[in-house]
């Protein structure tokens with residue numbers, strides 16, 4: 001059977017713009033939702049108060065209700081590393097709060113990630129909030145420890161702010177485990193841009209007690 005030929009100017013069913021997107025499944029679907037939610041947050045932070053703000057807010061609540069209607073997962077646990085990976089607030093593709101930072105091994109025993117932070121993360125005008133920088137470093141140092149074989153909690157984190165970190169500029173976050181002594185692990189890291197190091201951190205991490213791991 002031959003396909004009907006569309007009239008001139010009429011969209012063909014094979015038109016890639018009309019072809020339905022394949023339905024996302026599992027983590028991919030949540031990541032799609034998270035990306036859309038991230039865009040909503042970024043847009044709201046930028047927005048002049050629209051005249052129909054109440055109507056728009058009601059629509060967003062209706063969307064949230066629809067998403068909630070598909071059920072909730074129980075809180076993540078230590079024994080669910082995949083969940084922690086996807087839902088954490090720094091690298092989690094499934095978490096709209098995460099920039100998200102993409103992290104990989106740096107080839108020298110440490111880890112490195114990049115992100116461009118927008119207005120939702122603003123502290124001083126045009127610059128990243130110091131608490132956000134601390135969050136990124138805490139997490140990346142934790143990943144560096146995990147990559148070196150230690151699943152550990154932050155006992156303390158010392159953060160030094162050398163120069164303001166600009167928004168909307170790609171930054172590089174590095175972390176490396178530097179030593180371990182029993183359950184105590186030390187790690188250091190930096191956030192830099194093409195202008196040099198903006199923030200650095202060192203931390204003490206304590207390996208999760210084997211009976212809790």
Ligand SMILES: CCCCCCCCCCCCCCCC(=O)SCCNC(=O)CCNC(=O)[C@H](O)C(C)(C)COP(=O)(O)OP(=O)(O)OC[C@H]1O[C@@H](n2cnc3c(N)ncnc32)[C@H](O)[C@@H]1OP(=O)(O)O
Pocket residue numbers: 084085103104105111138139142143146147152153154155156182183184204206207208209
């Ligand atoms: C390449 C890709 C890889 C991918 C791989 C992905 C993996 C994905 C990674 C995710 C990475 C997430 C990274 C999140 C990082 C957080 O955000 S963790 C959350 C923030 N931290 C917390 O909530 C911790 C709260 N504190 C606690 O739970 C407990 O105090 C601690 C820190 C676990 C220690 O308690 P404990 O296990 O009972 O240990 P305790 O016996 O008291 O102390 C052990 C030793 O540490 C010392 N110590 C403990 N606390 C302190 C302190 N505050 N100051 C100094 N010393 C201390 C003790 O003096 C003791 O020393 P020694 O006597 O042995 O010499």
